[in-house]
Every structure is written in structure tokens, then in C-alpha cells.
Amino acid sequence: MKRILAQCKKELAQFRRDRLTLALAFILPTMTLFIFGFAIRLEAKNIVLIVQDFDRSNLSQAYTERLYATNQFVPVQWNGLDPVRDGIDRGLAKAAVIIPSKFSSDVQAGRTSTVQVLIDGTDVNNARVIKNSIQAFTKVFIQDQNLAQSQPKILPRIRLWFNPGRQESLYIVPGVFGVILAIYPSLLAALAMSREKEQGTILQTYASSISAAELLLGKCLAYFIVGIGQALFVIGLGCAVWRLGFAGDPTPLFVGGAIFLIASVMFGLFIGVRANNRSVAVQGVATAGFLLALLLSGFIYPLHNIPFPLSLVTNIVPARYFIEISRDAFVRGTGWSGVWLAPLLLAVLAFVLFSLSRRILGRMQLPG
């Protein structure tokens, strides 16, 4: 125990002295928080839409006006006769609505008039959003103009839970916490471990009486403390900027967060133990951390979209469990009954990473 604490103190002293790393430890997470928190928005607002009205009747003009009044679409100047597809080809508009020439006379005569909608499908997600919202809008328009002769027989009443305003920041920001705390504490730990290997100081510990487990635990404790600093800083800043508050019992976040930080630091130490120099360690954490924490954690798109063999990998991604905990704490508010499993699995992952690193280090250790 004494040796663990000594190792931890030495590590923290070294960390404090290295200005560049110290600055990096707080600047990089802040930068990531702002870029991810502000820039990752899946659903487009202000979609540029061309309306080509061949009818020019009161009804078609009402349709156009009401469509733009939904505040989802922005008009663009378009010459009435040019093919609208050119506008989409050139990226001037994301979608086009073409109102046929006999629109109002058909509708008034009780015939069905078909409005053509062309959508740029390059961005799959937004194409789907645009299609749905134009269809929904048309439905509402028919009702509002009293064009439907009969009332619909079934009325769907949709209730959105937890996030009724569908704010994307409420989904993204708790996830950003997970991505940041998955990458940066482990980056620091990996650098610390690989530095010893690169500079050869690891040989002294091999020869000394400190055991591999004590060395790892000491380093882990040091970067756990640094990680807590980063976590408080990043989560505090994020909550202040995006006005997040606890939705329920915050203890799962504290307990789960602490275990997650340990797992994250252990991952860094594991990479550090494997890498022979710092640049390999940085690359390892950057590549693995980014691919895993960013793509296989459910941060951007839901996990159940990931196809089978790859979906197995998501089970060993610590960030996945923390993001679950964090979204629960800030949005859902279920508390322990909803997320009790996640801290347990994080603890298992941390322990596995610890034993793997210990085994690799222990091989070099002199007996005694």
C-alpha cells in the first residue's frame, strides 16, 4: 500500500512538472467538448427547399406559404421553368417540391392531386427527415383547409418522453462526456507508461522490489485522480453551457463514473505496456479510443443499428456503459433500477485490463 501511494505521488509530481502535458490534459478535452457538443447535430434545420409552382392558384400559394412557415425550410430563388433537379445536382437545394398545374382544380373537383417531392439522398438521415416532414405537413394542410371530406378514423396521439422538445444537445452532450473521458485519461496514462519504457526507467522498476501490480495500481491511482479532475471540469462546463441538470438520483453517475475512469486509465496503461515508445502509444490510444468510443459506443447512432459480428465488439467498449449511465443521469432519471448492470460490467472490464497488463509487465519482473 505504501509503495502504491509512493508511486502515485511520484507520478503526480512528474505530471505537474510537465507543462505541455498538463496543458494538453485540460485544453484537449475542452476543445473536444465544444466541437462535439456544438457541431454534432444529426437533424438539419433550415433545409434549402425549392418550390416549383405550376399551378399559381390560391391553394398552391397557401400550400407553399404554409410549408415555409413550418420553419424547417428555407426558400431559394429558382427560375420557374428550369428543371429543379439541376438545383439539387448542384447542391443549391436539398429538396424540391413540384406542384402540378391542375393542383387546385383537381383538389376542388374531388380528384387527387399528386405533389412531386425530389429529395437529395446523399445524406440518408436528413433525406428521411425531409420526406417525413413534408408528408406530415401535407396531412396537416389537408385538415386545416378542410379539404378532407371525412375525419380520419384513427387519431394517433404521440407523446415524447424524457425529451419532449427533441433537443439534440440533450442526447449528444452526455455522450460527449463519455467520449472525452474514454480518450483523455487513457491517453495520459498511456503516455506515462510508455515514457518509462522509452526512457528505460522501467528497467529500474523491473529490478526493484515493487511488483507489477503495485506499479500499475500506483499509476492508476495517479491518473484516476487526474481523471476525476478532468471529469469534474468537463461535466461541470458541459452542464453549464448546455443547461443540463440531474434528472434523477445522481449517485449512479458518481459511482459508475469513478469505475469508468478506472477502466479508462487501465485501458491507457494496457496500451502503454504494449507500446514501446510514446508515439506508438499515442497512435494506439487515438486509433483504438476513437474507433471504439466514437463509433461503437452508441454515441452518435443507436447501438442496435450495428450489424452482428461488429455488435459483439460493442460489449467490451467501456464508453458504451458510461454513456448509458450518463444519459440516464441527465435525461432519463431512472437511477439504479435502470443502470445497475453498467457499473458492474465496467468493473469487470477494468479488472480484465488490469490483469492483462499485470501479466505482460510481470513477465519482465525479477522474482522477489
Added chain:
Amino acid sequence: MNLFRRFLESRFFVLAVKEISQILRNKQLIFLLVFPPTIQLLIFGFALSPNVEHIKLGVMDYSNTPMSRELTAAMTANGVFDVKSRTIDETDLSNQVRRGDVTAGLVIPTDFNRSLHSDRPAEVQVLIDAVDANTAGIASGYATQIINQFGRQFTPEAVPPIQTEATILYNPGLVSSWFIVPGVIGLVLNLGSSLVSTSAVVREKDTGTLEQLLMTPAADWEIILAKVVPLFVLLLGEVMLALSVAHFIFQVPFRGSLPLFLFFSGLYACVGIGVGFLLATISRTQQQAILTSFFINLPLIQLSGAIAPVESMPKFFQILSLANPLRHYIKIARGVLLKGNGLDVLYPEAIALFCFAIALLYISTSKFRSQLN
């Protein structure tokens, strides 16, 4: 013939051969150019899917009639919703939503069947877990559509007066990887070019062979060009590899012209090499160079539109991203691959990339040159 022989005997050629053999001998470099891009393409392409389907649905059917069962069947018919649980206890359903066991709940009231045959409309409730705002929006759109469609069979007027017929261009099947993969080709080229060019220069600094280069009678432009050209060729090879993965594994269409795409990729490779050289000249060790590139590549990638579309970002970030060469390259990649755009459409991006390439290559080579002297 004579000219050709003079080229073969020129200092430039000898230097280029030396550079190529150095690269080919560097197993780590070759590995870096082949392995991570392929893995990145595969994971990005498979993992990032905005598709909203197989949403877990909890059904609370108080009515329990053939009609209500038909509505439930209609919800699951095209794979958008999957029935995960059935219950007739409201707190049970809300607990399931809270725990995340189901993402949506369908509540069919007792008088559902009776209302269908009376004048009053029947109301069904759909609860949606909106923690994921994007999925919730799309799921509620689907639910409304399915229920409306189902309700239509009970009204005398079968078709509404206004119908919309949506045509999705370029990607009619809405295959998500078609959006992601061209973006990842940009990421791969960006990381590859900056990484390889940094390490090509820094290694010479670290090992001190840069001094030896200075002793040779070669002019500095020969040294620099001999460094750039092999990297350039190598990076185009990487682009071809990425394109093959895109084509054979993800079946991403290639609608534009290949020479045009390679031209743009070459232009972007120059941008990346410029960034790499710049990083290498301003940093003293390999470690510093790698950390700095981490620092620079992160915002470049995030503000490029590779993962989240630029149009969805707040205005400020959209404007900021104009200063990001990667954003222009990814727009070109999507334009050429998916839309079949030519230079007539993509000229603004082409001009932007050209300016970036010239500026970065100029600054970095002049810095490099001043170090050489």
C-alpha cells in the same frame, strides 16, 4: 530517348528512388497506409448507420379485438417496429420505457373497436423514448404514417385530395454507408497524408540524415520534390485501395469520372503533405509532431461533415468549416461518387482545394528550405 536517359541519370530521379526504397523498407509506414484505412472504412461503414428500424415496441392492447391486433400487425409489417413485449399494465409499460427495454409503446384503448364503427375517431397513444432526439423524430413520423394508412381503410374516401410522391435522388434505397464511406475516404486520405509526410521528414531529423542530405550537391527543390512525389504516388494508391473497399464491400456507386476524382485526391494529398511538412518543420521530435497532428486533425475531422452533415451544424461552425480543406474534399468525394458531379458543379471546391494546396505547400517548403540552408 536522350531526354529519358538524362531523366534517369538526374539527381532528382536518384533521390526519388532512394526515397521510394526507404518507404518500401519501412514496414511500419506501409502498414500504416494499408491497415488502419481499411479497418476505419469497415468500422465506420458498418457501425455508423442512422437507419431507424426494428424499434422495440411495447404493446398495451386494452381492446384486444381482431382490429386492434391488425393494427399491431400493421405496425410491425415493414420492420420499422418489432413487438418486444405485451402488457396491460400501464406502470409496467412505463417502467419498460424507463429502463430502455422498449423504445416505443403503443396503447390501444378499450373502446378502439367501438369507435371505429361510430362517428368519433378512435385514439391510439404512441409513447416514444425521445432521449435520442433524431431516432424519436423519425420513429414518430413512421408511427403516424402507419396509423393513418391503417385508418384509411375505414373511411369511405380512400385517397386524400393531396398526395406526395417522394423521389429520393442518388441513393434511392437510403443505404447509410453510401453517405459515410465517401466521407471516410476523406478522413483516411487526410490522416494518411499528414502522418506519412510528417514521419518522413521527422525521421530524417531524428536520425540526423538531414545533414547528409545537405551535403549532397542536390538543389533543395530536388530534395523536396523527391520527397513529395513518392508520397504522392503512395497516397493515390491508398485512395485506390479505399475506393475498392467502397466499391466491393459497400457497393457505393461511382457515378462521376475516375480521372477527375484522382485529380482531386491528388490535390488533397498535396494539402495533406503540406500540413505534414509544416508540422514536421515546427516540431522538434516525432513525439511532438504526433501530438500536434492529433491536436490539428481532431477539429479538421469533426468540422468536415464526414460524420455529422455540415448543414446541420450551427451557422458559426458552418462558416468556420469553410476554412477546412477536408470539408471541400468530402463534398467533392460525395459529389463525384454519388451524384456524378463534374467540374462545372464542383469548381468552387476545386478552387478552394487548389488555394489550400498551393499555400500549404509554399509555406511548408519554404520553412523546410530555410531549415535546409
